Amino acid sequence: MPSAAMLQISSPAISSNCSSFFAPSCLNINTRSPSKVCFAKRNDKNFKCVAVPDTEKPTTYTTKVPRNANMAKLQAGYLFPEIARRRSAHMLKYPDAQVISLGIGDTTEPIPQVITSAMAKRALGLSTFEGYSGYGAEQGEEKLRAAIASTYYDGLGIEETDVFVSDGAKCDISRLQLLFGANVTIAVQDPSYPAYVDSSVIMGQTGVFQKDIEKYGNIEYMRCTPENGFFPDLSTVKRTDVIFFCSPNNPTGAAASREQLTRLVQFAKDNGSIIVYDSAYAMYISDDCPRSIFEIPGAKEVAVETASFSKYAGFTGVRLGWTVIPKELLFSDGFPVAKDFNRIACTGFNGASNISQAGGLACLSSEGLKAMTDVVTFYKENTQIIVDTFTALGFDVYGGLNAPYVWVHFPGKSSWDVFAEILEKTHLVTTPGSGFGPGGEGFIRVSAFGHRENVVEACKRLKQLYK
Secondary structure, three states: OOOOOEEOOOOOOOOOOOOOOOOHHHEEEOOOOOOEEEEEOOOOOOEEEEEOOOOOOOOOOOOOOOOOOOHHHOOOOOHHHHHHHHHHHHHHHOOOOOOEEOOOOOOOOOOOHHHHHHHHHHHHHOOOOOOOOOOOOOOOOHHHHHHHHHHHOOOOOOOHHHEEEEOOHHHHHHHHHHHHOOOOOEEEEEOOOHHHHHHHHHHOOOOOEEOOOOEEOOEEEEEOOOOOOOOOOHHHOOOOOEEEEEOOOOOOOOOOOHHHHHHHHHHHHHHOOEEEEEOOOHHHOOOOOOOOHHHOOOHHHOEEEEEEOHHHHOOOOOOOEEEEOOOOOEOOOOOEHHHHHHHHHHHHOOOOOHHHHHHHHHHOOHHHHHHHHHHHHHHHHHHHHHHHHHHHOOOOEEEOOOOOEEEEEOOOOOHHHHHHHHHHHHOEEOEEHHHHOHHHOOEEEEEOOOOHHHHHHHHHHHHHHHO
């Protein structure tokens, strides 16, 4: 096959007698090589052949099913797979580098043996007639629901029947979106966990992405900054049907105070809104900030709460969480929200793994609670090492006290540029703040989930980069 360059057999140029449309007397198609066209002068045996690209594309079969237009609204890929893609590209570029990830919030330490032994026992029991079980209750095993209610909601008026066990908080966020449907309006903290916004886009709750302001239409972005203590000024927030609120917050690490949550609950009541309260990091709270929204009077009438064993017991791969929907929470027509969520669970979910639930029960035993506290303490020590490092380098540092995330400000710089610089020069993976919303621009999130030696080494490299 000739190259795109001219394959010259004789040098004369194409005659001006040939029109720009190449009359038949001037055009000779080589049928043996369709990508080769030969041009000749009239009454001239000299000619030249020019290679032209084959523009004919193979036929691709398509169905007649249109793509979900909401999927087309999504910008690029989901944040964390995009970070993983860039990490992989970096490792190809530097195959001998020791890349350390302090980016995605994935746990690294082994699950305590008191928990894994309970799962192993349940798994082995499945090979016996006495220990075998098939489908379980979609809402979760009774014992586990009761243990969650008594451990985390004792004295708050939450009953075991208000607890729905699941395969993780992230999965429940999507189920809640399915519950609310496409016609609701939503508010999110800015910055916030990207699953809230992306699931809203997929559901059709939003307008298109507005590139000039880095926001989707029809979402109320509640700006959370160092200046307002990472709690939104509710007097400037428009009324929405649903308010997604995470405390301690991912990514800023800020936990809302009792007074702030009291204001949030009252705001929801005044507007007839429902709060989806994400408490996935509640066990990391070190001060007197509430660990549950239901510690606030009146919250049962306006809130659901979703939580998980992922960051307490290392269950990011095991998958086990729960959502609490009080009986007092009603839709505008008086119908209980919990009944519709139960229907969603029964329709699209067969219940969490029985092996995972055995692990969950072990987590909530006295020995299991101590083991989880030890795991959380380990990650909090990592957090302090990271906080001390950036503070000593002169950066403004937030978070860390009540969450396993450190939120570092790089004023005047693009988050992705900082991410790229740190990765290129230190082989460390962080998370760009702008991936959590426009309010995260100029920040990076550093995760404390890592082996101690890796965290120490990462901080050593950061000191060398920014000394």
